[in-house]
Amino acid sequence: MGQGNLSILVVDDEENIRNLVQDILEDEGYFVETAISIKDAKQKLKEKEFDIIFLDVWLPDGDGIELISDIKQSNKNAKIVMISGHANIPIAVKALKLGAYDFLEKPISTEAILAILEKAEEEIKKEIEFEFLKQKEETEIQIIGESPPIRKLKQQIQKVAKTNAWVLIYGENGTGKELVAKSIHYLSDRADKPFVDINCAAIPDDLFEAELFGYEKGAFTNAVSRKIGKLEIASGGTLFLDEVADLSLKAQAKLLRVLEEKTFTRLGGNQKIKVDLRVISATNKNIDEEIEKGNFRQDLAFRLSVIPLKVPPLRERGNDIILLAEHFLKVSCIENKMDIPEISEEVKKAFLKYLWPGNVRELKNLMERLCIFSTGKITIEDLPDYITGKQSKSVGINFGIRPLKEVREMAEKEVIKKALEKYGNKNLKQIAKILEVDLSSLYRKIKQYNLD
Numbered sequence: 186m187g188q189g190n191l192s193i194l195v196v197d198d199e200e201n202i203r204n205l206v207q208d209i210l211e212d213e214g215y216f217v218e219t220a221i222s223i224k225d226a227k228q229k230l231k232e233k234e235f236d237i238i239f240l241d242v243w244l245p246d247g248d249g250i251e252l253i254s255d256i257k258q259s260n261k262n263a264k265i266v267m268i269s270g271h272a273n274i275p276i277a278v279k280a281l282k283l284g285a286y287d288f289l290e291k292p293i294s295t296e297a298i299l300a301i302l303e304k305a306e307e308e309i310k311k312e313i314e315f316e317f318l319k320q321k322e323e324t325e326i327q328i329i330g331e332s333p334p335i336r337k338l339k340q341q342i343q344k345v346a347k348t349n350a351w352v353l354i355y356g357e358n359g360t361g362k363e364l365v366a367k368s369i370h371y372l373s374d375r376a377d378k379p380f381v382d383i384n385c386a387a388i389p390d391d392l393f394e395a396e397l398f399g400y401e402k403g404a405f406t407n408a409v410s411r412k413i414g415k416l417e418i419a420s421g422g423t424l425f426l427d428e429v430a431d432l433s434l435k436a437q438a439k440l441l442r443v444l445e446e447k448t449f450t451r452l453g454g455n456q457k458i459k460v461d462l463r464v465i466s467a468t469n470k471n472i473d474e475e476i477e478k479g480n481f482r483q484d485l486a487f488r489l490s491v492i493p494l495k496v497p498p499l500r501e502r503g504n505d506i507i508l509l510a511e512h513f514l515k516v517s518c519i520e521n522k523m524d525i526p527e528i529s530e531e532v533k534k535a536f537l538k539y540l541w542p543g544n545v546r547e548l549k550n551l552m553e554r555l556c557i558f559s560t561g562k563i564t565i566e567d568l569p570d571y572i573t574g575k576q577s578k579s580v581g582i583n584f585g586i587r588p589l590k591e592v593r594e595m596a597e598k599e600v601i602k603k604a605l606e607k608y609g610n611k612n613l614k615q616i617a618k619i620l621e622v623d624l625s626s627l628y629r630k631i632k633q634y635n636l637d
């Protein structure tokens with residue numbers, strides 16, 4: 186231990202204790218300052234921030250405890266370690282209640298100091314990592330767009346984030362529903378607690394309960410150890426139920442019960458666990474239609490959809506398409522350490538005309554690909570034909586009715602041929618990437634279809 190990058194303040198009026206603590210810490214490579222009174226400490230705290238503060242319970246000009254709230258205001262993350270004689274332990278305990286981190290009992294031993302430091306250092310490291318991850322999350326949840334429907338959506342997000350209301354987000358695939366859910370979470374009072382997502386369409390019915398409630402060891406054959414369920418992890422934070430309309434009626438009944446009662450037991454357990462939840466759900470289906478068809482419970486829809494939010498399809502966002510294209514291109518090129526190419530006016534026009542059935546996700550994937558394959562400027566030739574509207578000769582090829590294997594081979598041959606014409610047979614690596622196959626299987630297919 187002793188990275189030497191933590192700054193420490195020792196506040197004690199007894200010179201021998203100050204020196205002892207300072208010596209031990211400096212031997213370990215820490216940077217240490219000292220103060221002999223509350224007044225002196227306040228001055229030092231004004232001048233700089235400290236990571237760890239050793240604070241005597243009694244100081245000549247007052248109670249060390251008095252300083253805790255001051256420290257908490259100016260050095261929010263500092264860890265305060267009280268130094269206390271045996272007789273003053275109740276005061277040290279009171280200090281812990283006021284937010285002190287730990288206490289050292291006199292006579293002070295080197296081992297005790299080092300043990301506390303090791304623990305504090307570990308915790309500080311975790312806090313820094315958490316802060317870093319949070320900032321990363323925050324940049325990832327940036328919603329790009331200035332079009333009227335997106336402006337309106339951002340305003341709605343700001344408003345609902347301040348409440349605890351449950352939200353149901355509607356929108357086509359890839360429009361950014363999960364992004365909206367995360368924005369609400371990270372703008373809410375729950376931001377420091379987890380955002381836990383469950384993809385309801387991806388969980389088989391018989392695993393739904395285990396996923397939600399968790400289980401005790403031995404609850405069923407494969408339960409080799411205890412598992413905490415997503416409800417428990419999300420407690421205090423936000424539970425995001427993605428593709429909620431895809432839940433079976435059986436799973437819907439179980440979900441409804443726990444959402445109403447706010448308590449549950451792990452499978453195989455008997456202890457009732459209480460949870461504090463905010464639920465945000467999302468669907469690309471029309472819930473009213475699903476209710477009418479008997480696929481979705483009205484009472485569950487009623488619970489989940491206190492506030493409905495609609496995320497518009499990309500084709501209704503006008504120039505946002507260009508803003509998003511430029512944003513994804515920039516992010517992707519920075520990540521790949523490549524120069525950011527310009528997007529030609531023709532390409533922008535084609536983007537504005539295209540309908541984007543896969544919405545923002547489709548645009549993001551395309552820009553990632555264009556970043557990798559571009560050479561200085563993205564021109565209309567770089568775009569796939571289905572975007573530019575150009576019909577290639579092979580489109581509309583009549584396969585007739587024949588074994589699917591043959592159809593697959595004919596289509597493969599056609600696509601590889603086109604790619605070779607466009608990129609040339611010197612760029613097989615690039616073609617393999619575009620077609621999302623290994624270079625070796627591309628070689629094989631070129632041989633198989635006599636394209637070499």
Ligand SMILES: Nc1ncnc2c1ncn2[C@@H]1O[C@H](COP(=O)(O)OP(=O)(O)OP(=O)(O)O)[C@@H](O)[C@H]1O
Pocket residue numbers: 325327328329330356357358359360361362363364365427469509545546549
């Ligand atoms: N307005 C936006 N600004 C920036 N990035 C966006 C925006 N909308 C969507 N994205 C990005 O596009 C991708 C797809 O978005 P997301 O996963 O939130 O869509 P979704 O509607 O939840 O999709 P699905 O219906 O498939 O679950 C994500 O990487 C997301 O960060």
